[in-house]
Amino acid sequence: MAAPIYKVAIVGRANVGKSTLFNRLISEKKAIISDIAGTTRDRNYAVCHWRDLEFYLIDTGGMGEKSKDIINQQVSTQAIQAMAEADLILFVVDVRVGATTEDRILAKSVNRHKTPKILVINKVDNNRWRQNNDDFYRLGLENQALVSAANGVGTGDLLDQVVTALKKIKKKKSKKNGEENIRTIKVSVVGRPNVGKSSLINTILGEPRLIVSDQPHTTRDSQEIIITHNKNKIILVDTAGIRRCSKKSGDDFEKMAVEQSLENVWRSDITILVTDVSEPLTWQDKHIIDEVIQQHNGLIILANKWDLVKNKDTKEYTNYYREFFGFARWAPIVFTSTVKKLKIGELLDLLVLIYQEKHRVITDNALSKLLADTIRRHKPTKGAGTKHPYIYNLKQTRTNPPEFMIKINFKAILHESYLKFIENNMRYKFGFIGVPIKIRVAKSQNLQDK
Incomplete structure (x- = not known):
C-alpha cells in the first residue's frame, strides 16, 4: 500500500x-x-x-x-x-x-x-x-x-x-513504485540518558527533527522516523534514556518512558545501543544488551562522542568494549561522532547487512561439512553424566533469528562450552555479524539418525 x-x-x-x-x-x-x-x-x-x-x-x-x-x-x-x-x-x-x-x-x-x-x-x-x-x-x-x-x-x-x-484538497497520489517489495527494517535506538540518541537520528536525517539538550530525559515519547537507504525502508525509533530507577523515585514520566523504550526494543528487528565512549561503561549498558539478546534482536554497539576522546586508539577501546560485553562479542562496534558526522553511512549499511544476516539460510550440506570439520578439530566434550556424546547432525530450523538444532545420542549431555565452540565456528564460516544465534540440543534413540 x-x-x-x-x-x-x-x-x-x-x-x-x-x-x-x-x-x-x-x-x-x-x-x-x-x-x-x-x-x-x-x-x-x-x-x-x-x-x-x-x-x-x-x-x-x-x-x-x-x-x-x-x-x-x-x-x-x-x-x-x-x-x-x-x-x-x-x-x-x-x-x-x-x-x-x-x-x-x-x-x-x-x-x-x-x-x-x-x-x-x-x-x-x-x-x-x-x-x-x-x-x-x-x-x-x-x-x-x-x-x-x-x-x-x-x-x-x-x-x-x-x-x-x-x-477537498487536491494532491497528487503517491506512486507505489513497487513498495510492496521494499524491505522494511525497524531499528530501536536505545541507551542511557544523554549519550546522543536523538542527535544520532538528527545527523542521519540532516535536520533537527528531534529536540536535543544537555538535560537528562529530554526525549519522552518514542519517535518513529522513516528513511530510505539503498532501497530499504528503515524505521528509526528514538527512545527515552534508560537508567536504573529508584523505588523511591516519583518520576512517573521516566518510568513510563523507560517502559515504552523497552517495548520498542521488543518490537524491533535491530537495536542500536548508543554509548558515550568518553565515559566508562555501566551496569545499565549490560542490562540493555541483555534485553536485546532475550528478544533475539540484531545488535550494533555505537561508541558515540569519539571526538571527545584524546587518545583515539580504536584497538584499545575495542578490547575494552569486548571485555565488558563478553556475552555479545558478535555485535559490531562503531566508533562515531554525531558532531563530526563520522561513519553515518557505514552505520546504515551495517543495518541492512545485519537484517540480511538475520534471514540467512545455511544448507544442510554446508552445515554437515562444518560439523565434520569441527569434530575433527575437537571431539565433543561431555557435560554431567558418564555417556560420551555422539553428534548425529546439525540443521537450521528457522531464521530471524537464526536457530539451529544439534542432535546427539539419548543418554549423553553435551557440554555448554562445546556448543559455544560450534557457534564460534559457524560465525567464522558463515558470518552472522550482529545477530544472536540459538543452538538447541535434541536427543535421539533413532539409529537412522547416525
Whole structure:
C-alpha cells in the first residue's frame, strides 16, 4: 500500500488534551499523557485510518508565550514545523477553561496559515459543557467540533469532518513504485540518558527533527522516523534514556518512558545501543544488551562522542568494549561522532547487512561439512553424566533469528562450552555479524539418525 499522502497536525497550548486526542484517534496509547504541562515535546507521527482514507496524524507539544528555556523554544519550533507541513490543522482548546488570552494569541498564529482548520473544543464530557462554547467563536475559526478525547464522545464526528476536509484538497497520489517489495527494517535506538540518541537520528536525517539538550530525559515519547537507504525502508525509533530507577523515585514520566523504550526494543528487528565512549561503561549498558539478546534482536554497539576522546586508539577501546560485553562479542562496534558526522553511512549499511544476516539460510550440506570439520578439530566434550556424546547432525530450523538444532545420542549431555565452540565456528564460516544465534540440543534413540 502507498504511504498516506495527507498530514493532520494537532496543536494548541499545554494541557488541553492534544495527546489524549491523538491516542484516541489512532486507537493506540502511543503518546505519554499526564496532567503536567510540557509532557509532549517532539512531534509524534502515527497513521490514522477512517472510512476509506489514511492520513498521518501529528501530535505536538504545548505552544505558548516566548520562553528563554531552550527545550520550550524547541517544542514551539516543532509545533510550527508540524503546521507548516500539514494539510489540515486541528486547533485544540479546553471548554472548561474557556478561550484564554493564550488561546487567542495562538489562534492568530494558526489563522495566518492558509491551511484548512478545525477548532476542536475538548473536554465536553456532558451537555452542560456543550452550552459553554460561545466564547470560542471569537477565535475566528468557523469549523468547530465538540469532543471529549478522554471518553471518545464526538471523535467519530470529528474524523468525519477531517476526511471531508482532506478529500477537498487536491494532491497528487503517491506512486507505489513497487513498495510492496521494499524491505522494511525497524531499528530501536536505545541507551542511557544523554549519550546522543536523538542527535544520532538528527545527523542521519540532516535536520533537527528531534529536540536535543544537555538535560537528562529530554526525549519522552518514542519517535518513529522513516528513511530510505539503498532501497530499504528503515524505521528509526528514538527512545527515552534508560537508567536504573529508584523505588523511591516519583518520576512517573521516566518510568513510563523507560517502559515504552523497552517495548520498542521488543518490537524491533535491530537495536542500536548508543554509548558515550568518553565515559566508562555501566551496569545499565549490560542490562540493555541483555534485553536485546532475550528478544533475539540484531545488535550494533555505537561508541558515540569519539571526538571527545584524546587518545583515539580504536584497538584499545575495542578490547575494552569486548571485555565488558563478553556475552555479545558478535555485535559490531562503531566508533562515531554525531558532531563530526563520522561513519553515518557505514552505520546504515551495517543495518541492512545485519537484517540480511538475520534471514540467512545455511544448507544442510554446508552445515554437515562444518560439523565434520569441527569434530575433527575437537571431539565433543561431555557435560554431567558418564555417556560420551555422539553428534548425529546439525540443521537450521528457522531464521530471524537464526536457530539451529544439534542432535546427539539419548543418554549423553553435551557440554555448554562445546556448543559455544560450534557457534564460534559457524560465525567464522558463515558470518552472522550482529545477530544472536540459538543452538538447541535434541536427543535421539533413532539409529537412522547416525
